[in-house]
Amino acid sequence: MKEMDTLSIKELEAIALDSSVEVPEGFGQSIRQGLDTLAFLEESAVRPRRIRYAAGIAASLALLVGIGLGVNGYVSRPKDTFSDPQQAYAMLEASFSLISSKMDKGVASVTHETEAVLTKTNEIIDKLK
Amino acid sequence: MKKLFIIAAVMLLGTLAKAQDAKSIYNKFSDEQGVSAVYISPSMFKLIGKLPELEIGDDGEKVDITPIVKTLKGFYMVSTSDNRIMDRMNSDVKRLLGSSDYELMMEAKDDGETVRFYTDxxxxxxxxxxxxxxxxxxxxxxxxxGLINREMLEKAVGAAMR
Structure with a gap:
């Protein structure tokens, strides 16, 4: 192997063409396996780079979309209806009253229905007695 | 490679999928004719929280709602008597409630009126x-x-009934 470094290309070709030199059995297969391994290693070295490249693109796109949505959210923020906190509070108080009245109606209707059912049940029980 | 692109695409779709929320309902209908709309921002709630005597109820039993006001992050109210807007608003609200973790708290039907209360x-x-x-x-x-204390809200609503 050390001698190969000192020999010229022509000298190496001459040795290769010399049919008196015996090629060990399975040498060709070993060479092919070596080349296949080399090709696989080269591809494996390229693959992480491609993955990093694709991941970078995906991350950049996600960042851009996120920024876009953030800006959109900021832009679409509505304006306060009231500039006076007293008026805003008055509206809040009125809303609580509205919510209460609606809830009260619901509770009252449940109570009314429950009472109707109870009355009917008592009538049936009285008839059975 | 394929898996990576699928993951990236799903992440992008996640960010792009703009779920319906109260703000989007307010933005959609507030400028339409025949609609009354009110929005109170977190900044306004901070100012309201500084007001004295934030109480609800009658003289018999008042409830101080300052703790509730301080936790509110937004208030939206949209009201209309236009039938076409009503139908559109109703379907948008249904979509909002269906897409999130809202739970039906109470439903009341009386005299042709249906009222539903939901909480998340x-x-x-x-x-x-x-x-x-x-x-x-x-x-x-x-x-x-906001981050509203449930017990406090129930007390405030109860006090407003009186």
């Missing part, structure tokens, strides 16, 4: 409260967002 939260904290009232003459949508 747990036993102690309400993150969002929604009321949707619908009858022949109009519809009202109210939404409050």
């Amino acid at each position: 939260g747990d036993d102690s904290i309400i993150r969002s409260f929604v009321m949707m009232s619908l009858n022949a003459s109009g519809a009202t949508f109210i939404s409050m967002d």
Whole structure:
């Protein structure tokens, strides 16, 4: 192997063409396996780079979309209806009253229905007695 | 490579999928003719929180709602008597409630009016409260967002009944 470094290309070709030199059995297969391994290693070295490249693109796109949505959210923020906190509070108080009245109606209707059912049940029980 | 692109695409879709929320309902309908709309921002709630005597109820039993006001992050109210807007608003609200973790708290039907109350939260904290009232003459949508103490809200609503 050390001698190969000192020999010229022509000298190496001459040795290769010399049919008196015996090629060990399975040498060709070993060479092919070596080349296949080399090709696989080269591809494996390229693959992480491609993955990093694709991941970078995906991350950049996600960042851009996120920024876009953030800006959109900021832009679409509505304006306060009231500039006076007293008026805003008055509206809040009125809303609580509205919510209460609606809830009260619901509770009252449940109570009314429950009472109707109870009355009917008592009538049936009285008839059975 | 394929898996990576699928993951990236799903992440992008996640960011792009803009779920319906109270703000989008307010933005959609507030400028339409025949609609009354109110929005109170977190900044306004901070100012309201500094007001003295934030109490609800009559002289017999008043409830101080300052702790509730300080936790509110947004208040939206949209009201209309226009039938076409009512139908659109109702379907948008249904989509909002269907797409999120809202739970039906109460439904009341009386004299042709249907009122539904929804909350999103747990036993102690309400993150969002929604009321949707619908009858022949109009519809009202109210939404409050924040970290509202459930017990405090119930007391405030109870006091407002009196």
